[in-house]
Amino acid sequence: MKILRVLTLGIMVLLLQKQAMAADLIPKPLKHQQKSEVFQLNQSTKIVYAESLNDLAKYLSESLSAPTGWDLELVEAKKAKKNSILLQIDSSISDNIEAYQLSVSTGQVVITGQSSAGVFNAMQTMFQLMPSKVYNKLRQRNVNWTIQGAEIEDEPLYSWRGMMLDASRYFYDKDYVLHLIDMMGMYKMNVLHLHLIDDAGWRLEIKKYPKLTSIGGFRGEGHERTGGYYTQEDLKEIVAYASLRNVEVIPEIEIPAHTLAAIAAYPHLSCTEKEFKVPLQHFISRDLYCVGKESTFEFLEDVFKETFELFPSKYIHIGGDEARYDRWAKCPHCQKRKKDLGLKNEADLQVYFTKRVQQMVKKYGKTIVGWDEMLEKGLEDKAVGMVWHNKKKAISGTKDGHDVVMALTGHCYFDVAESKIPGEVKAATWLPPISLEKTYALNPMIKELDEKYRPQVLGGHATLWSDQFIHGTILQEIEPLNENRSEKYFDYLTFPRMAALAEAVWTPVENKNWDDFEKRMASHYPRLDEAGYGYRVPQPKLISKEKKGKQFEIRLENVVEGAQIRYTTDGVKPNPYSAVYEAPVLVDRLSDFQAITVVNRKQYSLPLYFPEKYEQFKKYGKFLSEWKPALIKGKEFGVLEMNATGKIDSNGQYELAFLFTEGSYRLDIQSVEVYKNGNKITEDVHDGFTGGQSKNNIYKFTIDQYETGAGFTIKAKVRGDLGNDSYGVVFIKKK
Ligand code: ACM
Ligand code: ZN
Numbered sequence: 091m092k093i094l095r096v097l098t099l100g101i102m103v104l105l106l107q108k109q110a111m112a113a114d115l116i117p118k119p120l121k122h123q124q125k126s127e128v129f130q131l132n133q134s135t136k137i138v139y140a141e142s143l144n145d146l147a148k149y150l151s152e153s154l155s156a157p158t159g160w161d162l163e164l165v166e167a168k169k170a171k172k173n174s175i176l177l178q179i180d181s182s183i184s185d186n187i188e189a190y191q192l193s194v195s196t197g198q199v200v201i202t203g204q205s206s207a208g209v210f211n212a213m214q215t216m217f218q219l220m221p222s223k224v225y226n227k228l229r230q231r232n233v234n235w236t237i238q239g240a241e242i243e244d245e246p247l248y249s250w251r252g253m254m255l256d257a258s259r260y261f262y263d264k265d266y267v268l269h270l271i272d273m274m275g276m277y278k279m280n281v282l283h284l285h286l287i288d289d290a291g292w293r294l295e296i297k298k299y300p301k302l303t304s305i306g307g308f309r310g311e312g313h314e315r316t317g318g319y320y321t322q323e324d325l326k327e328i329v330a331y332a333s334l335r336n337v338e339v340i341p342e343i344e345i346p347a348h349t350l351a352a353i354a355a356y357p358h359l360s361c362t363e364k365e366f367k368v369p370l371q372h373f374i375s376r377d378l379y380c381v382g383k384e385s386t387f388e389f390l391e392d393v394f395k396e397t398f399e400l401f402p403s404k405y406i407h408i409g410g411d412e413a414r415y416d417r418w419a420k421c422p423h424c425q426k427r428k429k430d431l432g433l434k435n436e437a438d439l440q441v442y443f444t445k446r447v448q449q450m451v452k453k454y455g456k457t458i459v460g461w462d463e464m465l466e467k468g469l470e471d472k473a474v475g476m477v478w479h480n481k482k483k484a485i486s487g488t489k490d491g492h493d494v495v496m497a498l499t500g501h502c503y504f505d506v507a508e509s510k511i512p513g514e515v516k517a518a519t520w521l522p523p524i525s526l527e528k529t530y531a532l533n534p535m536i537k538e539l540d541e542k543y544r545p546q547v548l549g550g551h552a553t554l555w556s557d558q559f560i561h562g563t564i565l566q567e568i569e570p571l572n573e574n575r576s577e578k579y580f581d582y583l584t585f586p587r588m589a590a591l592a593e594a595v596w597t598p599v600e601n602k603n604w605d606d607f608e609k610r611m612a613s614h615y616p617r618l619d620e621a622g623y624g625y626r627v628p629q630p631k632l633i634s635k636e637k638k639g640k641q642f643e644i645r646l647e648n649v650v651e652g653a654q655i656r657y658t659t660d661g662v663k664p665n666p667y668s669a670v671y672e673a674p675v676l677v678d679r680l681s682d683f684q685a686i687t688v689v690n691r692k693q694y695s696l697p698l699y700f701p702e703k704y705e706q707f708k709k710y711g712k713f714l715s716e717w718k719p720a721l722i723k724g725k726e727f728g729v730l731e732m733n734a735t736g737k738i739d740s741n742g743q744y745e746l747a748f749l750f751t752e753g754s755y756r757l758d759i760q761s762v763e764v765y766k767n768g769n770k771i772t773e774d775v776h777d778g779f780t781g782g783q784s785k786n787n788i789y790k791f792t793i794d795q796y797e798t799g800a801g802f803t804i805k806a807k808v809r810g811d812l813g814n815d816s817y818g819v820v821f822i823k824k825k
Pocket of ligand 2: 360361379380381382383417418421422423424
């Protein structure tokens with residue numbers, strides 16, 4: 091017995107040591123030498139700081155005080171003391187203002203920043219060398235507060251590591267913005283781009299134009315009325331909070347499109363001067379600021395003046411994307427402007443608009459940032475292009491003398507789903523999924539780019555458009571998130587992808603490694619839990635699925651520290667009470683097997699599963715949806731609802747085919763209706779049925795109002811002809 095106890099103790103000590111040894115740093119530092127010793131934080135540890143670091147010293151003390159319950163003494167001094175964390179600045183350590191050195195040994199921790207930004211970064215690394223409970227805001231019991239010994243020298247590869255918050259389509263309150271800044275700070279992301287203005291809402295208080303927020307900040311009537319805005323005081327607080335955390339806040343005042351909220355407040359800003367309402371549904375308005383009238387520019391002068399009093403950043407984002415020129419083409423003011431300036435077309439009018447705004451903000455020393463459309467033609471002064479379409483825009487943009495930030499839709503659009511697994515949360519569906527691995531694979535540098543243009547690539551930037559958050563309920567697909575709070579979805583869509591992006595923009599490509607990142611990430615999920623940041627729980631990782639005789643052997647790996655894998659072998663979706671995976675599992679058919687990662691009863695992943703392929707139906711186009719007994723009725727007609735967003739991807743003629751796969755009964759179909767953002771736009775009503783003698787089982791419709799970002803649903807009236815034991819698939823094909 092005694093031997094057993096000693097052995098158990100030995101194993102526990104080993105486990106504890108392993109915990110203390112874990113240094114799963116994200117983003118991976120430039121140089122990291124792990125030491126076997128640890129720094130023991132205790133009640134009498136002092137925080138010693140150089141004078142200019144007063145605020146950061148307080149930040150550190152408050153961060154540590156919450157979980158430990160200790161009020162560590164703050165000492166202003168130049169030299170380390172015994173049992174202390176020293177904060178100091180030494181600008182000679184690097185040319186990079188965000189560089190830092192972190193030395194953790196038994197008696198002391200020394201943090202040396204090239205500047206205060208470096209000191210902040212070092213603190214984040216230090217937290218990652220501590221138990222995950224350090225992120226908790228409440229006092230924790232029975233935690234051994236060690237800091238793993240290390241010698242670290244680190245600096246980011248790129249100076250722009252950004253994240254966009256679309257506060258226009260959905261209004262996130264000030265507290266959520268502060269929460270996001272903390273999330274960013276944890277991974278050393280340093281640019282917060284506030285998309286404050288769009289068709290769906292104006293979120294920036296401008297004292298001279300109160301209707302921008304009193305009218306443009308809200309939509310809907312009565313109970314339906316939603317919205318809000320940031321007061322100038324709120325924004326000052328956000329900027330100061332961010333600044334301490336090495337996050338620069340860049341506001342976006344979009345021109346000339348995506349401005350309906352402003353036009354609803356002040357109709358004279360448009361070409362037609364009609365009355366407008368802030369829209370309830372997501373769409374991209376064709377009403378732009380009128381480029382012909384001088385009053386438009388007077389308005390913008392005033393708006394920028396007040397904006398720059400709030401945001402010290404040297405950058406101002408002016409959007410510039412997705413302008414359609416229908417109104418300008420008909421407006422006498424705009425046409426006069428075009429004629430007077432001898433411009434060829436409306437696109438040239440937009441260039442004129444941009445240049446004029448560029449000169450307007452130059453007086454304040456500001457550089458304009460815009461979506462890559464803006465770089466297209468002839469801006470004389472340097473600008474920053476946010477490249478979302480493709481890398482070519484970065485090549486031409488840098489040659490024209492501009493800087494670029496890579497926000498490519500293939501890696502950086504966090505509103506896009508991470509997978510195609512049914513139930514996956516997606517705020518956008520017009521793009522293929524962006525897995526964690528795909529985000530990680532972002533390399534902001536472009537191979538084809540000439541050496542001399544490379545410094546003009548400033549970094550990478552994620553967007554998370556909220557346009558589908560307007561619709562709310564369509565996002566509620568995953569049970570643990572079944573709550574109508576867009577903030578939850580925002581967290582879910584952001585993490586863990588933001589951690590992957592953080593490494594892609596911080597760590598040199600030669601030091602990046604996906605498998606290694608995935609392993610390090612495992613211990614970060616508990617950290618996100620402690621910090622109160624939501625995230626998408628990853629499915630178990632498939633190691634192999636090998637044929638063993640007549641069966642398949644499935645081997646999995648858990649990629650979330652502290653979580654369990656649970657599985658089923660009867661084709662039913664697993665839940666947090668299903669069998670625990672402990673060893674490889676044998677199944678007769680791969681499709682019988684499903685597994686999930688279970689963090690706790692409320693947090694678990696979507697299933698890892700092996701979907702049946704419907705190869706034989708290829709000629710009918712793409713898989714859209716399926717029916718099975720639980721989704722249909724027998725004898726009576728009911729509605730089979732299918733999400734067609736992403737499958738309806740442009741204007742044109744479509745065919746929908748109902749294809750029987752198994753069961754006792756055929757499917758009878760009465761009609762097919764197509765909805766865009768909840769409104770019926772077309773239908774095909776005729777009787778049809780599936781099965782061996784399928785008849786009229788193809789339904790046709792035409793889409794002529796396609797819009798990027800719009801949600802499409804197809805509702806079919808169907809029944810199993812004598813009972814609901816019927817299975818099949820619905821395919822969609824564009825002609
Ligand atoms: C964009 O996605 N319209 C920049
Ligand atoms: Zn006009």
